[in-house]
Amino acid sequence: METPEVRSNFIWDAIDEDLRSGRYQSVHTRFPPEPNGYLHIGHCKALVADFLTAERYGGLTNLRFDDTNPAKEETEYVDGIMADIHWLGFDWKGGLFFASEYYHKCYDIAEDWINRGLAYVCELSAEEVREYRGTLTQPGKNSPYRDRPAAESLDLFRRMKAGEFPEGKMILRMKIDMASPNINMRDPAMYRILYKEHHRTGKEWCIYPMYDFAHPIGDAIEGITHSLCSLEYEDHRPLYEWVVDKAAGMLPSHPRQIEFSRLNLTRTIMSKRYLRMLVEGGYVSGWDDPRMPTLCAMRRRGYTPEAIRDFIDRIGVAKADSTVDLALLEHCVRENLGGTAPRAMAVVKPLKVILTNWPEDKQDALEMENHPDHPEMGSHTATLTREIYIEQEDFMEVPVKKYFRMFPGNEVRLKGAYIVRCDGCEKDADGNVTAVLCTVDMDTRNGTEGANRKVKGTLHWVSATINTPFEARLYEPLLQEEAEGEDAEAADKKDFISRLNPASIEVCHGFMEKYLDTAAPGDTFQFLRIGYYCKDTDSTPGLPVFNRVVGLRDTFKKQLGQ
Protein backbone atom coordinates (compact mmCIF):
# COMPACT_ATOMS: atom_id res chain seq x y z
CA MET A 1 0.00 0.00 0.00
CA GLU A 2 1.26 3.39 -0.91
CA THR A 3 0.51 6.16 1.48
CA PRO A 4 -1.07 8.90 -0.52
CA GLU A 5 1.09 11.91 -0.33
CA VAL A 6 -0.59 14.80 1.38
CA ARG A 7 0.22 17.83 -0.63
CA SER A 8 1.14 20.90 1.28
CA ASN A 9 -0.29 24.30 0.50
CA PHE A 10 0.50 27.90 1.20
CA ILE A 11 -1.55 27.92 4.40
CA TRP A 12 0.36 25.04 5.86
CA ASP A 13 3.60 26.63 4.77
CA ALA A 14 2.60 29.73 6.71
CA ILE A 15 1.66 27.68 9.76
CA ASP A 16 4.91 25.74 9.58
CA GLU A 17 6.68 29.07 9.72
CA ASP A 18 4.53 30.27 12.63
CA LEU A 19 5.41 27.15 14.58
CA ARG A 20 9.08 27.39 13.70
CA SER A 21 9.31 31.01 14.68
CA GLY A 22 7.46 30.41 17.92
CA ARG A 23 4.61 32.77 17.07
CA TYR A 24 2.28 29.92 17.97
CA GLN A 25 2.95 26.70 19.86
CA SER A 26 -0.08 24.82 18.57
CA VAL A 27 -2.84 25.08 16.04
CA HIS A 28 -6.53 25.55 16.76
CA THR A 29 -9.03 26.34 14.01
CA ARG A 30 -12.72 27.01 13.73
CA PHE A 31 -15.40 26.54 11.11
CA PRO A 32 -17.75 29.53 11.38
CA PRO A 33 -20.91 29.19 9.28
CA GLU A 34 -23.75 31.65 9.59
CA PRO A 35 -26.93 29.64 10.21
CA ASN A 36 -28.88 31.31 7.43
CA GLY A 37 -29.02 28.39 5.01
CA TYR A 38 -27.76 24.90 4.42
CA LEU A 39 -24.17 24.01 3.62
CA HIS A 40 -23.39 23.54 -0.05
CA ILE A 41 -20.47 22.04 -1.91
CA GLY A 42 -18.71 25.39 -1.88
CA HIS A 43 -18.57 25.42 1.91
CA CYS A 44 -16.80 22.09 1.90
CA LYS A 45 -13.55 23.64 0.83
CA ALA A 46 -13.43 25.88 3.89
CA LEU A 47 -14.77 23.16 6.11
CA VAL A 48 -12.14 20.66 5.03
CA ALA A 49 -9.42 23.29 5.22
CA ASP A 50 -10.38 24.12 8.80
CA PHE A 51 -10.67 20.55 10.02
CA LEU A 52 -7.74 19.06 8.15
CA THR A 53 -5.42 21.91 9.06
CA ALA A 54 -6.02 21.37 12.75
CA GLU A 55 -5.76 17.63 12.33
CA ARG A 56 -2.45 17.96 10.54
CA TYR A 57 -0.92 19.76 13.51
CA GLY A 58 -2.59 17.68 16.18
CA GLY A 59 -4.91 20.53 17.07
CA LEU A 60 -8.65 20.86 17.39
CA THR A 61 -11.40 22.56 15.45
CA ASN A 62 -14.37 24.40 16.89
CA LEU A 63 -17.72 24.71 15.24
CA ARG A 64 -18.93 28.22 15.80
CA PHE A 65 -22.16 29.57 14.43
CA ASP A 66 -21.70 33.18 13.46
CA ASP A 67 -25.17 34.19 14.54
CA THR A 68 -24.91 37.93 14.87
CA ASN A 69 -27.77 38.83 12.57
CA PRO A 70 -31.06 37.55 14.04
CA ALA A 71 -32.93 38.78 10.98
CA LYS A 72 -31.57 35.96 8.84
CA GLU A 73 -30.79 33.07 11.14
CA GLU A 74 -32.77 30.06 12.25
CA THR A 75 -32.37 26.96 14.39
CA GLU A 76 -33.34 24.74 11.48
CA TYR A 77 -30.12 25.69 9.78
CA VAL A 78 -28.04 25.08 12.89
CA ASP A 79 -29.30 21.52 13.07
CA GLY A 80 -28.90 20.97 9.35
CA ILE A 81 -25.36 22.25 9.30
CA MET A 82 -24.32 20.04 12.20
CA ALA A 83 -25.82 16.99 10.51
CA ASP A 84 -23.99 17.78 7.29
CA ILE A 85 -20.63 18.18 8.99
CA HIS A 86 -21.02 14.87 10.76
CA TRP A 87 -22.08 13.23 7.53
CA LEU A 88 -18.88 14.43 5.92
CA GLY A 89 -17.04 12.69 8.70
CA PHE A 90 -15.85 15.61 10.79
CA ASP A 91 -16.40 16.36 14.43
CA TRP A 92 -15.89 19.63 16.27
CA LYS A 93 -13.66 18.18 18.95
CA GLY A 94 -12.75 21.71 19.94
CA GLY A 95 -16.32 22.39 20.96
CA LEU A 96 -19.60 23.81 19.76
CA PHE A 97 -20.06 27.55 20.14
CA PHE A 98 -22.28 30.37 19.08
CA ALA A 99 -21.16 33.93 18.54
CA SER A 100 -24.27 34.82 20.49
CA GLU A 101 -22.68 33.31 23.59
CA TYR A 102 -20.22 36.16 23.47
CA TYR A 103 -22.69 38.99 23.42
CA HIS A 104 -21.93 39.85 27.03
CA LYS A 105 -18.21 39.75 26.46
CA CYS A 106 -18.59 41.87 23.35
CA TYR A 107 -20.67 44.33 25.28
CA ASP A 108 -18.04 44.64 28.00
CA ILE A 109 -15.35 45.24 25.43
CA ALA A 110 -17.53 47.87 23.78
CA GLU A 111 -17.93 49.79 27.02
CA ASP A 112 -14.23 49.51 27.65
CA TRP A 113 -13.47 50.92 24.22
CA ILE A 114 -15.87 53.78 24.72
CA ASN A 115 -14.11 54.64 27.93
CA ARG A 116 -10.75 54.42 26.22
CA GLY A 117 -11.86 56.63 23.37
CA LEU A 118 -11.77 53.81 20.83
CA ALA A 119 -15.48 53.80 20.10
CA TYR A 120 -18.34 56.26 20.00
CA VAL A 121 -22.04 56.41 19.45
CA CYS A 122 -22.85 57.98 16.10
CA GLU A 123 -26.27 59.45 15.37
CA LEU A 124 -25.78 59.93 11.66
CA SER A 125 -28.45 58.27 9.57
CA ALA A 126 -27.47 55.32 7.40
CA GLU A 127 -27.43 57.58 4.35
CA GLU A 128 -25.31 60.16 6.13
CA VAL A 129 -22.87 57.52 7.28
CA ARG A 130 -22.49 56.50 3.68
CA GLU A 131 -21.85 60.07 2.59
CA TYR A 132 -19.34 60.70 5.35
CA ARG A 133 -17.51 57.49 4.50
CA GLY A 134 -16.22 59.00 1.26
CA THR A 135 -15.61 56.90 -1.82
CA LEU A 136 -13.00 54.51 -3.11
CA THR A 137 -10.90 57.43 -4.29
CA GLN A 138 -11.83 60.11 -1.81
CA PRO A 139 -11.21 60.04 1.93
CA GLY A 140 -14.14 60.20 4.30
CA LYS A 141 -14.75 62.87 6.87
CA ASN A 142 -15.24 62.59 10.57
CA SER A 143 -18.68 62.18 11.99
CA PRO A 144 -19.76 65.19 14.04
CA TYR A 145 -20.33 62.75 16.92
CA ARG A 146 -16.83 61.33 16.72
CA ASP A 147 -15.37 63.45 19.47
CA ARG A 148 -18.29 63.54 21.85
CA PRO A 149 -17.30 62.85 25.47
CA ALA A 150 -16.88 59.19 26.36
CA ALA A 151 -19.42 59.58 29.13
CA GLU A 152 -22.00 60.73 26.62
CA SER A 153 -21.34 57.79 24.31
CA LEU A 154 -21.46 55.43 27.24
CA ASP A 155 -24.80 56.77 28.37
CA LEU A 156 -26.23 56.55 24.87
CA PHE A 157 -24.84 53.05 24.35
CA ARG A 158 -26.43 51.85 27.58
CA ARG A 159 -29.72 53.36 26.53
CA MET A 160 -29.37 51.70 23.12
CA LYS A 161 -29.08 48.43 24.92
CA ALA A 162 -32.00 49.32 27.14
CA GLY A 163 -34.19 49.72 24.10
CA GLU A 164 -34.75 53.44 24.31
CA PHE A 165 -34.13 54.12 20.64
CA PRO A 166 -35.64 52.87 17.41
CA GLU A 167 -33.70 50.85 14.85
CA GLY A 168 -31.40 52.98 12.75
CA LYS A 169 -31.37 55.88 15.17
CA MET A 170 -27.75 55.42 16.16
CA ILE A 171 -24.89 52.92 16.04
CA LEU A 172 -21.73 52.31 17.94
CA ARG A 173 -18.64 52.82 15.81
CA MET A 174 -14.97 52.07 16.19
CA LYS A 175 -12.82 55.17 16.09
CA ILE A 176 -10.06 54.36 13.62
CA ASP A 177 -9.35 56.56 10.59
CA MET A 178 -11.88 58.16 8.29
CA ALA A 179 -9.13 58.96 5.80
CA SER A 180 -7.78 55.43 5.51
CA PRO A 181 -7.37 54.25 1.94
CA ASN A 182 -8.90 51.02 3.21
CA ILE A 183 -12.58 51.74 3.48
CA ASN A 184 -13.04 49.05 6.10
CA MET A 185 -11.00 51.16 8.51
CA ARG A 186 -13.20 54.24 8.20
CA ASP A 187 -14.85 53.95 11.60
CA PRO A 188 -16.71 50.70 10.96
CA ALA A 189 -19.94 49.93 12.78
CA MET A 190 -19.67 47.77 15.88
CA TYR A 191 -23.26 47.61 17.08
CA ARG A 192 -26.62 48.32 15.53
CA ILE A 193 -30.09 48.39 17.04
CA LEU A 194 -32.26 45.48 15.93
CA TYR A 195 -35.61 44.61 17.50
CA LYS A 196 -35.47 41.08 16.22
CA GLU A 197 -35.89 37.95 18.23
CA HIS A 198 -32.72 35.91 18.14
CA HIS A 199 -32.98 32.16 17.63
CA ARG A 200 -30.95 31.57 20.78
CA THR A 201 -31.01 34.68 22.93
CA GLY A 202 -34.62 35.48 22.26
CA LYS A 203 -35.53 39.02 23.25
CA GLU A 204 -32.62 39.51 25.60
CA TRP A 205 -30.87 41.90 23.24
CA CYS A 206 -31.94 44.68 20.95
CA ILE A 207 -28.41 45.60 19.93
CA TYR A 208 -26.26 43.18 17.98
CA PRO A 209 -22.54 43.25 17.21
CA MET A 210 -21.31 43.36 13.62
CA TYR A 211 -19.20 40.64 12.02
CA ASP A 212 -16.04 42.73 11.95
CA PHE A 213 -16.25 43.15 15.70
CA ALA A 214 -17.70 39.86 16.85
CA HIS A 215 -15.68 37.54 14.67
CA PRO A 216 -12.17 38.40 15.84
CA ILE A 217 -13.47 38.57 19.41
CA GLY A 218 -14.98 35.11 19.05
CA ASP A 219 -11.77 33.75 17.60
CA ALA A 220 -9.73 35.22 20.40
CA ILE A 221 -12.08 34.02 23.13
CA GLU A 222 -11.87 30.48 21.82
CA GLY A 223 -8.11 30.53 21.57
CA ILE A 224 -8.14 30.13 17.83
CA THR A 225 -4.65 30.43 16.35
CA HIS A 226 -5.38 30.39 12.65
CA SER A 227 -8.59 31.90 11.38
CA LEU A 228 -9.03 30.72 7.81
CA CYS A 229 -11.45 32.56 5.58
CA SER A 230 -12.07 33.45 1.98
CA LEU A 231 -10.38 36.09 -0.13
CA GLU A 232 -13.01 38.79 0.22
CA TYR A 233 -11.94 39.26 3.82
CA GLU A 234 -8.42 40.12 2.81
CA ASP A 235 -8.87 43.82 3.31
CA HIS A 236 -10.69 43.23 6.56
CA ARG A 237 -7.50 41.78 7.97
CA PRO A 238 -6.11 45.12 9.19
CA LEU A 239 -9.42 45.64 10.96
CA TYR A 240 -9.29 42.13 12.37
CA GLU A 241 -5.83 42.90 13.73
CA TRP A 242 -7.00 46.22 15.13
CA VAL A 243 -9.87 44.61 17.01
CA VAL A 244 -7.71 41.85 18.44
CA ASP A 245 -5.03 44.34 19.44
CA LYS A 246 -7.39 46.71 21.18
CA ALA A 247 -9.11 43.90 23.03
CA ALA A 248 -5.86 42.15 23.84
CA GLY A 249 -5.98 42.72 27.56
CA MET A 250 -9.38 41.08 27.85
CA LEU A 251 -8.79 38.03 25.66
CA PRO A 252 -6.54 34.97 25.80
CA SER A 253 -5.16 34.70 22.28
CA HIS A 254 -4.14 36.64 19.24
CA PRO A 255 -5.35 34.70 16.22
CA ARG A 256 -4.04 35.14 12.72
CA GLN A 257 -6.34 35.43 9.74
CA ILE A 258 -5.30 33.69 6.52
CA GLU A 259 -7.37 33.95 3.36
CA PHE A 260 -7.74 31.58 0.42
CA SER A 261 -9.92 31.50 -2.68
CA ARG A 262 -13.35 30.03 -2.40
CA LEU A 263 -14.62 27.19 -4.54
CA ASN A 264 -16.51 27.87 -7.72
CA LEU A 265 -17.88 25.05 -9.85
CA THR A 266 -18.71 25.46 -13.50
CA ARG A 267 -22.37 26.25 -14.12
CA THR A 268 -23.20 25.61 -10.48
CA ILE A 269 -25.12 28.09 -8.38
CA MET A 270 -22.99 28.75 -5.36
CA SER A 271 -24.75 31.66 -3.77
CA LYS A 272 -26.93 31.16 -0.73
CA ARG A 273 -29.05 34.04 -1.89
CA TYR A 274 -29.91 32.31 -5.15
CA LEU A 275 -30.35 28.94 -3.55
CA ARG A 276 -32.77 30.51 -1.13
CA MET A 277 -34.70 31.98 -4.05
CA LEU A 278 -35.05 28.53 -5.57
CA VAL A 279 -36.38 27.12 -2.33
CA GLU A 280 -38.66 30.00 -1.42
CA GLY A 281 -39.87 30.44 -4.97
CA GLY A 282 -40.93 26.82 -5.12
CA TYR A 283 -38.62 26.02 -8.01
CA VAL A 284 -37.33 23.06 -6.05
CA SER A 285 -38.91 20.94 -3.35
CA GLY A 286 -36.54 22.17 -0.65
CA TRP A 287 -32.91 22.60 0.34
CA ASP A 288 -32.49 18.84 -0.09
CA ASP A 289 -34.05 18.65 -3.54
CA PRO A 290 -31.58 16.34 -5.31
CA ARG A 291 -30.95 18.94 -7.98
CA MET A 292 -29.49 21.38 -5.45
CA PRO A 293 -25.75 21.73 -4.79
CA THR A 294 -26.33 21.53 -1.05
CA LEU A 295 -24.78 18.72 0.94
CA CYS A 296 -28.13 17.42 2.12
CA ALA A 297 -29.29 17.25 -1.49
CA MET A 298 -26.13 15.59 -2.70
CA ARG A 299 -26.42 13.06 0.10
CA ARG A 300 -29.97 12.27 -0.92
CA ARG A 301 -28.85 11.95 -4.49
CA GLY A 302 -26.25 9.40 -3.50
CA TYR A 303 -22.99 11.32 -3.34
CA THR A 304 -20.68 9.86 -0.73
CA PRO A 305 -18.67 11.81 1.82
CA GLU A 306 -15.58 10.01 0.57
CA ALA A 307 -16.11 11.27 -2.96
CA ILE A 308 -16.62 14.83 -1.82
CA ARG A 309 -13.57 14.78 0.41
CA ASP A 310 -11.50 13.32 -2.38
CA PHE A 311 -12.73 16.10 -4.64
CA ILE A 312 -11.80 18.79 -2.14
CA ASP A 313 -8.42 17.19 -1.72
CA ARG A 314 -7.81 17.25 -5.45
CA ILE A 315 -8.73 20.86 -6.09
CA GLY A 316 -6.09 22.15 -3.72
CA VAL A 317 -6.00 25.41 -1.82
CA ALA A 318 -4.57 28.58 -3.31
CA LYS A 319 -5.25 32.27 -3.64
CA ALA A 320 -6.05 32.50 -7.34
CA ASP A 321 -9.69 32.88 -8.29
CA SER A 322 -10.72 29.63 -9.88
CA THR A 323 -13.65 27.73 -11.24
CA VAL A 324 -13.30 23.98 -11.04
CA ASP A 325 -14.77 21.85 -13.79
CA LEU A 326 -17.83 19.93 -12.60
CA ALA A 327 -16.37 16.95 -14.46
CA LEU A 328 -13.79 16.59 -11.72
CA LEU A 329 -16.46 16.21 -9.05
CA GLU A 330 -18.27 13.64 -11.16
CA HIS A 331 -15.05 11.80 -11.75
CA CYS A 332 -14.50 11.55 -8.00
CA VAL A 333 -17.99 10.23 -7.46
CA ARG A 334 -17.70 7.64 -10.20
CA GLU A 335 -14.33 6.53 -8.99
CA ASN A 336 -15.53 6.09 -5.43
CA LEU A 337 -18.79 4.40 -6.36
CA GLY A 338 -17.21 2.27 -9.09
CA GLY A 339 -15.05 0.56 -6.52
CA THR A 340 -17.67 0.11 -3.85
CA ALA A 341 -21.20 0.06 -5.21
CA PRO A 342 -22.78 -3.37 -5.76
CA ARG A 343 -23.86 -4.04 -9.31
CA ALA A 344 -27.47 -4.69 -10.10
CA MET A 345 -29.80 -4.81 -13.03
CA ALA A 346 -32.69 -2.48 -13.53
CA VAL A 347 -34.38 -1.27 -16.66
CA VAL A 348 -35.32 2.36 -16.58
CA LYS A 349 -37.02 2.68 -19.94
CA PRO A 350 -38.39 -0.78 -20.60
CA LEU A 351 -38.86 -2.57 -23.90
CA LYS A 352 -40.33 -6.09 -23.82
CA VAL A 353 -38.37 -8.97 -25.30
CA ILE A 354 -39.94 -12.36 -25.91
CA LEU A 355 -37.63 -15.36 -25.92
CA THR A 356 -39.62 -17.40 -28.41
CA ASN A 357 -37.94 -20.73 -27.84
CA TRP A 358 -38.04 -20.44 -24.04
CA PRO A 359 -40.73 -22.63 -22.44
CA GLU A 360 -43.65 -20.68 -21.02
CA ASP A 361 -43.15 -21.72 -17.41
CA LYS A 362 -39.40 -22.16 -17.33
CA GLN A 363 -37.48 -20.14 -14.78
CA ASP A 364 -33.72 -20.16 -14.62
CA ALA A 365 -32.09 -18.79 -11.47
CA LEU A 366 -28.78 -17.31 -12.48
CA GLU A 367 -26.03 -16.30 -10.15
CA MET A 368 -24.98 -12.67 -10.52
CA GLU A 369 -21.85 -11.39 -8.85
CA ASN A 370 -22.36 -8.28 -6.78
CA HIS A 371 -19.07 -6.77 -7.87
CA PRO A 372 -16.67 -8.02 -10.52
CA ASP A 373 -13.58 -6.98 -8.54
CA HIS A 374 -14.80 -7.98 -5.10
CA PRO A 375 -15.83 -11.64 -4.80
CA GLU A 376 -16.18 -11.12 -1.07
CA MET A 377 -19.19 -8.93 -1.78
CA GLY A 378 -20.98 -12.10 -2.76
CA SER A 379 -23.60 -12.73 -5.35
CA HIS A 380 -27.33 -12.83 -5.80
CA THR A 381 -29.82 -14.52 -8.10
CA ALA A 382 -31.61 -13.14 -11.09
CA THR A 383 -34.31 -15.20 -12.67
CA LEU A 384 -34.66 -15.48 -16.42
CA THR A 385 -38.15 -15.98 -17.81
CA ARG A 386 -39.69 -16.15 -21.27
CA GLU A 387 -40.50 -12.46 -21.24
CA ILE A 388 -37.98 -9.90 -20.11
CA TYR A 389 -37.38 -6.17 -20.37
CA ILE A 390 -34.37 -4.51 -21.84
CA GLU A 391 -33.55 -0.85 -22.20
CA GLN A 392 -35.28 0.84 -25.13
CA GLU A 393 -31.99 2.23 -26.32
CA ASP A 394 -30.55 -1.27 -26.50
CA PHE A 395 -32.62 -2.13 -29.55
CA MET A 396 -32.67 -0.57 -33.00
CA GLU A 397 -34.69 -2.04 -35.81
CA VAL A 398 -32.37 -0.36 -38.23
CA PRO A 399 -28.99 -0.13 -36.55
CA VAL A 400 -26.68 2.81 -37.03
CA LYS A 401 -23.10 2.04 -37.88
CA LYS A 402 -20.99 0.53 -35.11
CA TYR A 403 -24.11 -0.36 -33.12
CA PHE A 404 -23.57 -3.69 -31.48
CA ARG A 405 -26.55 -4.07 -29.25
CA MET A 406 -29.76 -5.76 -30.34
CA PHE A 407 -31.05 -5.55 -33.90
CA PRO A 408 -32.60 -8.11 -36.23
CA GLY A 409 -30.06 -10.75 -37.15
CA ASN A 410 -27.59 -9.81 -34.42
CA GLU A 411 -26.50 -11.85 -31.44
CA VAL A 412 -25.98 -10.31 -28.02
CA ARG A 413 -25.39 -11.64 -24.55
CA LEU A 414 -27.89 -11.14 -21.77
CA LYS A 415 -25.63 -10.27 -18.89
CA GLY A 416 -24.98 -13.31 -16.73
CA ALA A 417 -27.43 -15.45 -18.70
CA TYR A 418 -27.47 -16.60 -22.31
CA ILE A 419 -26.58 -15.44 -25.76
CA VAL A 420 -29.67 -14.61 -27.80
CA ARG A 421 -30.29 -13.85 -31.44
CA CYS A 422 -32.74 -11.15 -32.43
CA ASP A 423 -35.26 -12.30 -35.01
CA GLY A 424 -37.42 -9.24 -35.39
CA CYS A 425 -39.97 -7.17 -33.60
CA GLU A 426 -43.68 -6.50 -33.24
CA LYS A 427 -45.18 -3.09 -33.77
CA ASP A 428 -48.44 -1.36 -33.08
CA ALA A 429 -50.59 0.45 -35.61
CA ASP A 430 -48.43 3.55 -35.33
CA GLY A 431 -45.28 1.67 -36.08
CA ASN A 432 -43.93 1.76 -32.54
CA VAL A 433 -41.96 -1.26 -31.47
CA THR A 434 -43.99 -3.11 -28.83
CA ALA A 435 -41.88 -6.23 -28.40
CA VAL A 436 -38.69 -7.76 -29.70
CA LEU A 437 -38.49 -11.42 -30.60
CA CYS A 438 -35.38 -13.43 -29.83
CA THR A 439 -34.14 -16.98 -29.88
CA VAL A 440 -32.04 -18.19 -26.98
CA ASP A 441 -28.96 -20.28 -27.70
CA MET A 442 -29.60 -22.79 -24.93
CA ASP A 443 -26.00 -23.99 -25.02
CA THR A 444 -24.62 -20.69 -23.79
CA ARG A 445 -25.81 -20.53 -20.20
CA ASN A 446 -23.46 -18.49 -18.07
CA GLY A 447 -20.78 -20.64 -16.53
CA THR A 448 -20.86 -23.34 -19.18
CA GLU A 449 -18.42 -23.96 -22.01
CA GLY A 450 -20.80 -22.55 -24.54
CA ALA A 451 -20.86 -19.22 -22.78
CA ASN A 452 -17.28 -18.53 -23.76
CA ARG A 453 -18.31 -17.59 -27.25
CA LYS A 454 -17.60 -13.96 -27.98
CA VAL A 455 -20.36 -11.61 -28.97
CA LYS A 456 -19.96 -7.90 -29.34
CA GLY A 457 -22.73 -6.68 -27.10
CA THR A 458 -23.91 -7.42 -23.59
CA LEU A 459 -27.23 -6.15 -22.30
CA HIS A 460 -28.75 -5.86 -18.88
CA TRP A 461 -32.26 -7.19 -18.44
CA VAL A 462 -35.01 -7.81 -15.92
CA SER A 463 -37.62 -10.53 -15.98
CA ALA A 464 -41.00 -9.21 -17.05
CA THR A 465 -42.76 -11.33 -14.48
CA ILE A 466 -40.35 -11.53 -11.56
CA ASN A 467 -39.36 -7.99 -10.72
CA THR A 468 -40.21 -4.93 -8.69
CA PRO A 469 -41.57 -1.87 -10.45
CA PHE A 470 -39.91 1.31 -9.30
CA GLU A 471 -39.63 4.95 -10.07
CA ALA A 472 -36.31 6.12 -11.39
CA ARG A 473 -35.59 9.80 -11.07
CA LEU A 474 -32.94 11.02 -13.38
CA TYR A 475 -31.89 14.22 -11.69
CA GLU A 476 -29.52 16.58 -13.32
CA PRO A 477 -28.09 19.17 -10.99
CA LEU A 478 -29.59 22.60 -11.49
CA LEU A 479 -27.07 24.26 -13.76
CA GLN A 480 -26.84 27.69 -15.20
CA GLU A 481 -26.30 28.26 -18.85
CA GLU A 482 -23.06 30.06 -19.31
CA ALA A 483 -24.08 33.67 -19.19
CA GLU A 484 -22.90 35.17 -22.42
CA GLY A 485 -22.43 38.74 -23.37
CA GLU A 486 -21.57 42.01 -21.76
CA ASP A 487 -24.56 42.08 -19.46
CA ALA A 488 -23.84 38.64 -18.12
CA GLU A 489 -23.42 39.88 -14.59
CA ALA A 490 -26.50 42.03 -14.64
CA ALA A 491 -28.40 38.84 -14.02
CA ASP A 492 -31.36 39.77 -11.88
CA LYS A 493 -33.68 37.24 -10.38
CA LYS A 494 -35.52 36.69 -13.61
CA ASP A 495 -32.39 36.13 -15.65
CA PHE A 496 -31.01 33.81 -13.05
CA ILE A 497 -34.06 31.59 -13.13
CA SER A 498 -34.31 31.60 -16.89
CA ARG A 499 -30.72 30.57 -17.28
CA LEU A 500 -31.28 27.33 -15.40
CA ASN A 501 -31.37 24.13 -17.36
CA PRO A 502 -35.04 23.33 -17.81
CA ALA A 503 -34.98 19.55 -18.15
CA SER A 504 -33.23 18.90 -14.90
CA ILE A 505 -35.47 16.09 -13.81
CA GLU A 506 -36.89 13.08 -15.62
CA VAL A 507 -39.10 10.50 -13.98
CA CYS A 508 -39.11 7.00 -15.47
CA HIS A 509 -41.11 3.97 -14.48
CA GLY A 510 -38.96 0.90 -14.76
CA PHE A 511 -38.39 -2.54 -13.33
CA MET A 512 -35.63 -3.77 -11.12
CA GLU A 513 -34.39 -7.07 -9.84
CA LYS A 514 -36.05 -8.47 -6.75
CA TYR A 515 -32.61 -8.35 -5.21
CA LEU A 516 -32.94 -4.58 -4.92
CA ASP A 517 -35.98 -4.92 -2.67
CA THR A 518 -33.61 -5.31 0.22
CA ALA A 519 -31.90 -1.99 -0.43
CA ALA A 520 -31.97 0.47 2.43
CA PRO A 521 -32.46 4.18 1.87
CA GLY A 522 -29.13 5.66 0.90
CA ASP A 523 -27.79 2.46 -0.63
CA THR A 524 -26.23 3.01 -4.00
CA PHE A 525 -25.94 0.52 -6.84
CA GLN A 526 -24.39 0.59 -10.23
CA PHE A 527 -27.15 -0.19 -12.65
CA LEU A 528 -25.35 -1.82 -15.52
CA ARG A 529 -24.54 0.61 -18.28
CA ILE A 530 -27.03 3.21 -17.15
CA GLY A 531 -25.21 4.70 -14.19
CA TYR A 532 -25.19 4.85 -10.43
CA TYR A 533 -28.48 4.97 -8.59
CA CYS A 534 -29.21 5.68 -4.96
CA LYS A 535 -32.30 4.54 -3.09
CA ASP A 536 -33.81 7.85 -2.09
CA THR A 537 -33.70 8.46 1.63
CA ASP A 538 -36.96 10.25 1.11
CA SER A 539 -38.76 7.32 -0.48
CA THR A 540 -41.90 6.23 1.21
CA PRO A 541 -43.07 2.62 1.54
CA GLY A 542 -44.63 1.39 -1.63
CA LEU A 543 -43.06 2.23 -4.94
CA PRO A 544 -39.31 2.41 -4.35
CA VAL A 545 -37.55 5.46 -5.72
CA PHE A 546 -34.03 5.40 -7.03
CA ASN A 547 -32.28 8.63 -7.89
CA ARG A 548 -29.49 8.67 -10.39
CA VAL A 549 -26.30 9.80 -8.75
CA VAL A 550 -24.25 10.35 -11.84
CA GLY A 551 -24.13 8.70 -15.24
CA LEU A 552 -21.44 6.54 -16.68
CA ARG A 553 -19.06 8.04 -19.20
CA ASP A 554 -20.68 7.41 -22.52
CA THR A 555 -18.10 6.91 -25.20
CA PHE A 556 -20.74 5.18 -27.27
CA LYS A 557 -22.59 8.41 -27.83
CA LYS A 558 -19.38 10.13 -28.80
CA GLN A 559 -18.54 7.43 -31.28
CA LEU A 560 -21.87 7.93 -32.94
CA GLY A 561 -21.32 11.65 -32.95
CA GLN A 562 -24.30 12.30 -30.72
Added chain:
RNA sequence: UGGGGUAUCGCCAAGCGGUAAGGCACGGGACUUUGACUCCCGCAUUCGUAGGUUCAAAUCCUGCUACCCCAGCCA
Protein backbone atom coordinates in the same frame (compact mmCIF):
# COMPACT_ATOMS: atom_id res chain seq x y z
C1' U B 1 -8.53 57.28 -11.43
C1' G B 2 -7.76 54.93 -3.75
C1' G B 3 -6.68 50.35 -1.27
C1' G B 4 -6.16 45.01 -1.18
C1' G B 5 -5.23 40.59 -4.16
C1' U B 6 -4.17 37.15 -8.37
C1' A B 7 -1.69 35.83 -13.08
C1' U B 8 2.11 28.37 -14.80
C1' C B 9 -1.62 23.41 -20.46
C1' G B 10 -9.07 23.78 -21.98
C1' C B 11 -10.06 23.44 -15.95
C1' C B 12 -7.59 22.97 -11.13
C1' A B 13 -2.49 22.93 -9.35
C1' A B 14 2.93 21.84 -7.84
C1' G B 15 7.23 24.75 -8.30
C1' C B 16 10.44 29.13 -3.72
C1' G B 17 17.63 30.62 -8.85
C1' G B 18 19.69 25.11 -11.63
C1' U B 19 17.00 24.08 -16.62
C1' A B 20 8.12 22.91 -16.28
C1' A B 21 5.06 17.41 -10.89
C1' G B 22 0.23 15.54 -10.68
C1' G B 23 -5.17 15.31 -11.40
C1' C B 24 -9.51 16.38 -14.52
C1' A B 25 -10.72 17.09 -19.63
C1' C B 26 -9.14 15.68 -24.41
C1' G B 27 -6.87 12.34 -28.46
C1' G B 28 -4.98 7.33 -29.84
C1' G B 29 -4.49 2.05 -28.68
C1' A B 30 -5.22 -2.72 -25.72
C1' C B 31 -8.63 -5.39 -22.80
C1' U B 32 -13.74 -6.27 -21.66
C1' U B 33 -20.10 -11.15 -19.90
C1' U B 34 -21.34 -3.12 -17.91
C1' G B 35 -19.20 0.60 -25.40
C1' A B 36 -18.10 1.33 -17.96
C1' C B 37 -13.90 0.08 -15.18
C1' U B 38 -8.70 -1.08 -15.86
C1' C B 39 -4.28 -0.65 -18.77
C1' C B 40 -0.70 1.63 -21.97
C1' C B 41 0.65 6.07 -25.11
C1' G B 42 0.14 11.31 -26.34
C1' C B 43 -0.94 16.23 -24.48
C1' A B 44 3.28 23.70 -21.81
C1' U B 45 11.11 24.25 -25.56
C1' U B 46 7.34 27.22 -21.98
C1' C B 47 5.33 29.91 -17.07
C1' G B 48 0.20 37.44 -18.50
C1' U B 49 3.68 41.00 -21.06
C1' A B 50 8.27 44.04 -22.04
C1' G B 51 12.93 44.76 -20.33
C1' G B 52 16.99 43.92 -16.68
C1' U B 53 20.40 41.00 -13.13
C1' U B 54 22.87 36.06 -13.47
C1' C B 55 27.02 30.95 -16.14
C1' A B 56 21.75 29.81 -15.24
C1' A B 57 15.12 32.90 -13.95
C1' A B 58 8.38 30.42 -13.82
C1' U B 59 11.38 31.53 -9.61
C1' C B 60 15.25 38.01 -8.21
C1' C B 61 14.54 43.48 -10.00
C1' U B 62 11.76 47.26 -12.99
C1' G B 63 7.82 48.89 -16.05
C1' C B 64 3.34 47.56 -18.31
C1' U B 65 -1.40 44.63 -19.01
C1' A B 66 -5.63 41.68 -17.52
C1' C B 67 -8.89 39.88 -13.97
C1' C B 68 -11.06 39.63 -8.80
C1' C B 69 -12.53 42.08 -3.99
C1' C B 70 -13.87 46.69 -0.97
C1' A B 71 -17.96 52.57 -0.46
C1' G B 72 -24.17 46.96 4.42
C1' C B 73 -26.50 49.87 10.53
C1' C B 74 -24.89 41.50 5.89
C1' A B 75 -21.49 37.66 6.91
